[in-house]
Amino acid sequence: MQALDGTDTRLLSALAQDPRRTVVALAQKLGLSRNTVQARMVQLEKKHAFLSFERRINPVSLGYPLMAFISVHVQQQKLGSLAEDLAAVPEILEGYGLTGSADLLLRVVALDAEDLFRINGKILACDGVERTDTALAMGELIPFRIQPLLDRNSAED
Numbered sequence: 554m555q556a557l558d559g560t561d562t563r564l565l566s567a568l569a570q571d572p573r574r575t576v577v578a579l580a581q582k583l584g585l586s587r588n589t590v591q592a593r594m595v596q597l598e599k600k601h602a603f604l605s606f607e608r609r610i611n612p613v614s615l616g617y618p619l620m621a622f623i624s625v626h627v628q629q630q631k632l633g634s635l636a637e638d639l640a641a642v643p644e645i646l647e648g649y650g651l652t653g654s655a656d657l658l659l660r661v662v663a664l665d666a667e668d669l670f671r672i673n674g675k676i677l678a679c680d681g682v683e684r685t686d687t688a689l690a691m692g693e694l695i696p697f698r699i700q701p702l703l704d705r706n707s708a709e710d
Contacts, residue, residue: 557602557706560585564593565602566703572606609697612646617662620690621669623676624655631681632656638679644672655686 557565560583567574567582574582580590597603612620627635632650639645639659647660659676663669669687676685 557597557600559707560589561593561597561602562703562706564590565597566700566707569699569703612662617644617664619663619665619669621661621663622688622690623659623661623673624651624686624688625657625659625676626654626683626685627656628681628683629656635679635681639676642672642675644668645676 563583564579567579576590576594577587579585580587583590612618636648639648639657642661644661644663645659646662649658650656651658661669661672663672673685673687676682
């Protein structure tokens, strides 16, 4: 991806602070024309600067108060089909391929410890899974954030 300039960084920072801002509101805040903001937004989309625009919904509000991280050890040759099988488990919120001792890291939610045991069983039942290690999340200490990187990028311009 090409490096972002100061205007791009200011635009992303304004969006990070208030993702619901309209193009007109962004233009007013940044002192740019609406056309400039619109063109920059199109270019940022083409550069894949934006992740999903899905709202982050707290799983607790859906009745899932327990969060865990499950490290999965797999047979490498079955990784492609395994990802599809795991994606079919609705309690798996995210999954990442890893280097190191485990092959995958899954963030899952559960109703309670018994439900987590059931979910872990579903993961273990997937073809290609050799074993899992589960760690309960005790609390979110640093939520997902991007502003510090934007601030750092602005300081370097």
